Amino acid sequence: MKYDFTTIMDRRGMDAIAVDNIPYSDVQVKEGFSVIPMWVADMNFQTVPTIPEAIIKRTEHAAYGYFEPRAEYYDSIVNWQHVRNGVEGLTKEAIGYENGVLGGVVSAMNVLCSKGDKILVHAPTYIGFTHSLENNGYHLVLSSLKQDADGIWRMDYEDMEKKIKEEHIHAAVLCSPHNPCGRVWERWELEKAMELYRKYDVYVVSDEIWSDLTLTGYRHIPTQMISEDAKMRTIAMYAPSKTFNLAGLVGSYHIIYNPYLRERIRKESSLSHYNTMNVLSMYALTGGYSEAGMQWVDELCQVLTENVDFAYKYIREHFEGVEVSRPQGTYMLFLDCQKWCETHNVTIDELQKKGVKVGVIWQDGRPFHGEYGIRMNLALPKQLVEEAFERLTKWVFVD
Ligand SMILES: Cc1ncc(COP(=O)(O)O)c(C=O)c1O
Known part of the structure; x- marks a missing residue:
């Protein structure tokens, strides 16, 4: 190595x-x-090492004033998504900065839901979804994953459909790959889920923060690549933080192709006036999203x-x-x-x-x-x- x-x-x-x-x-x-x-x-x-190198090099220029993200920031994301995930046609316009994935999830839900609405999530559930969504006044409706005969966690589509219908759900969180069950969803599984979401007009926040960490033999499929409909009804969240151990630096991003959702979510996440990039975390991302x-x-x-x-x-x-x-x-x-x-x-x-x-x-x-x-x-x-x-x-x- x-x-x-x-x-x-x-x-x-x-x-x-x-x-x-x-x-x-x-x-x-x-x-x-x-x-x-x-x-x-x-x-x-x-x-x-290219991450600390990029940060150290930037700190040597001892002025850290107001800035705009560099073209390299967006280019690195476009290239990374293309090479790692096979994403075609991603442009700067669809990419937006998020301080954290969870903040991005909440901003998206604030656009998709009214306070007190129900949101579909799978159980087991990443604790951060529970805390951040409940803290913002949403109710989680859990659809339990079920282990099949080989012990593989699968979505229970019947249960999802029943809950979507009965609870009048129009927003869901999809964790892909799944924390804590470690599933890398197969194409047919994502297709089936997205078909259900299409049928009942459910918008999807697809948290793909773990997308780079797939074990040998498995490949991540971005939810937005499942179909044209999926592309337009999905808000995807990514970050270099899990991939490169950068959580302490802060700096995630969303990919939203649907222009209406994109503008509304950006407006929502602008309201705090806190959702802005740190210059060193920009260099951390470009240092990581590289050949090395x-x-x-x-x-x-x-x-x-x-x-x-x-x-x-x-x-x-x-x-x-x-x-x-x-x-x-x-x-x-x-x-x-x-x-x-x-x-x-x-x-x-x-x-x-x-x-x-x-x-x-x-x-x-x-x-x-x-x-x-x-x-x-x-x-x-x-x-x-x-x-x-x-x-x-x-x-x-x-x-
Ligand atoms: C699925 C998932 N989403 C989001 C996060 C947290 O992301 P952030 O720190 O960018 O809010 C984690 C951290 O463990 C996670 O596992």
Whole structure:
């Protein structure tokens, strides 16, 4: 590999909630155990060097005044979307800056819905959708994903249709690839969903923040590429933040082809007067959306595939009663520990705390609508992933 995915970074004191804010306030990591950050969705790898290089070069010019995004900003996005996702015909006009994907989701919903409206989302659900949409006065209607005979999470189209009809729904969030289930939706699945949305005139916010992180053998299909109708009824959200570990720099973007929706959403997101780009995050994006960035992401996806394969096999071989579907994208595992908890007479709370005590800082899956769920981030050097699973065997999933 050209890039470094094996060095264990010490992120302590370096502005990382992953290691400095343990999400279980009443539990202490026992002495002698290091913190292995496996919760919040950022990575424990150094990003591609062209990103800090671009930022550092820009900081050397010591004036950071008002600015307009450069042509390179838009060109890099157009090129990235073309090469990585096969998108044809994207132009600058359809691209718009968003401070964050979630803010973009909310702005879009403010245009598509009245306050108190119902929005269709799939369950398990990324916690950020729940918080940001409920915080803005929307009600989420959950349509549960169902595992098929091979354990693959699928949309339940009948249930979606029933809920759309009964609850008079006209807006949906589609998470593609899906966090936390790790699905990279197949074309027929997206076609079927978009056909349903067309039938009932449901507008779609397609959150594709994870689109670059697909595991070996899987390819992301942008929702807007499904059909001309899908192109016009979908507001798509992207960011370099998951791809390159840039969440702390802030800087996402939308792609909206429908001119009416685009103008209304831009107006809506302008209202706070906060939704503006930071000059250094512009350089971060152009540094990442480059040839070097592409090679780095290819290598990253190989590393993530190895970690997922290791963890998936390990769980199946060692933790009887813990169920997990093999992810196809993202770097998240979503464990269902119901059988294990019931067999061992342990609550999901107790189980999670046992992990945290030995430094495995995983995340409560209940706010994602997994009753016995735990979300685990695998974007760490393999050595740390192995160490975490050894600790789980020795001290957590014990009889
Ligand atoms: C599906 C999904 N959307 C959005 C976000 C957050 O994006 P942002 O920080 O740009 O609001 C995350 C972060 O984990 C995510 O998983």
